[in-house]
Amino acid sequence: MSIPGPVTPASDGINLSDQDFEAIAKFAYKHFGLAMSPSKKPLVSSRLSRKLRKQNIRVFKDYLKRLEGPNADQERSELLSLLTTNVTQFFREPHHFETMRNDVLPPLIEKAKKGGRVRIWSAGCSIGQEPYTIAAVLHDMCPDADRYDIKILGTDIDPVVVRTAEEAQYPREDFDGIPKTYKIQLEPGSKPETARIPQHLRKKVTFGVLNLIEPFPFKGKFDAIFCRNVAIYFDNPTQQKVWQAFQRVLNPGGYLFIGHSERMSGPAAQYMKTVGITTYVNTPG
Ligand SMILES: C[S@@+](CC[C@H](N)C(=O)[O-])C[C@H]1O[C@@H](n2cnc3c(N)ncnc32)[C@H](O)[C@@H]1O
Incomplete structure (x- = not known):
């Protein structure tokens, strides 16, 4: 160039x-x-x-x-x-995790128990607090999730935040946002002021570097995608392409969660039906 x-x-x-x-x-x-x-x-x-x-x-x-x-x-x-900003937090925009708990995960856990494959993607995951929140909710609802084919993927364009996400160590005060009902036993961090996500939650999440404006490399489809507070940086034509790309890699009935100041638009909007605040379900044909 x-x-x-x-x-x-x-x-x-x-x-x-x-x-x-x-x-x-x-x-x-x-x-x-x-x-x-x-x-x-x-x-x-x-x-x-x-x-x-x-x-x-x-x-x-x-x-x-x-x-x-x-x-x-x-x-x-x-x-x-x-x-850009990498600002994120555990249980950010908590209504999405309520929807996960009440509507999204129960049928997916059933599907996994019957031998099905379940994939959840946190796209633009920053330092990982979003995918670890998903892992915490999943573990809370299905402590033996390891026995089933349920995987969470976290990706971001920035390799530096992806490395931090893999390390899973955060300042102790970051964990204050986790509702007490979750009773997560944190591991000690490398410094007294940090703590680490426990291994049973870490191993549920795989991380990778991925630019959302490039073609997605996936073979299979997803059951839920979180892409929150990322598209806010894109112009409308780019947002529309990204929404369409998500719609194409979502299973029918799959959920898309976007950020509080983002809106669905463009060709994907005819399939992505609103079912809650910034929450959409893929309903093709
Ligand atoms: C504000 S954070 C959002 C983190 C998390 N999703 C949340 O809502 O808490 C935005 C993230 O989007 C990432 N990002 C920006 N442009 C991107 C792109 N083209 N592809 C993938 N990630 C991108 C940034 O690196 C940053 O980590």
Whole structure:
């Protein structure tokens, strides 16, 4: 990709030129699907110039080269973290987990007990608190879930958050959001102020790096997908493509949970019927 724009020295106090911002916005749209309006320029400008100063990059064009160079993965991951937020929490938007408990999991557990395959996907899972919440609800309802073919997948575009998710260690106060009825016995973390998700919940979740704007690599279908507070970064055409891609990998009757400020739209909307707050069921044909 050739990136236009003048050479702007990225030293102390230098802000991005409009062309620099455009180049970053173009890159972020092409590679991450992120839609960045000009109103984001001050924020992006201050975060990026701080980063470039730290890396001693004095010419903006050199930074753009790095995004295409041999260490591009690391640079891209850092750029993504700078443009998005990884904010998440256990039992975030708790009504979705009530729906899981009351409507989604009972028939899926029955299906698994009869030898069926159950797959749940947390897409854009950040540091893993969403898929571990799903694992906690599942374990609470079916303590012997290990005997059945029930799997939870957590994916994110950012390899750094995926590594954190795999480690499953969080500041102790993060666990305060877990309802006391769950009685989860945490393991000690590597530091006194951290604790770790216990092994029986960790092993229910597999993690991977996956960009939602690229074709999905899955062979089988899912029974439920959580994609919450991710599509908010995409423009409407990209959102519509992602909703459609989810609809195609959902079993009939499968659930899609999206974030509180997101809405279903585009071709998938004719199949994805609303059954609750930001909750949809795939009802094809
Ligand atoms: C705010 S977090 C949401 C975490 C969790 N789903 C929740 O609601 O608590 C947004 C996550 O989306 C990820 N993300 C952004 N663009 C993405 C893309 N194109 N493909 C996959 N993940 C993406 C970010 O890396 C970030 O971890």
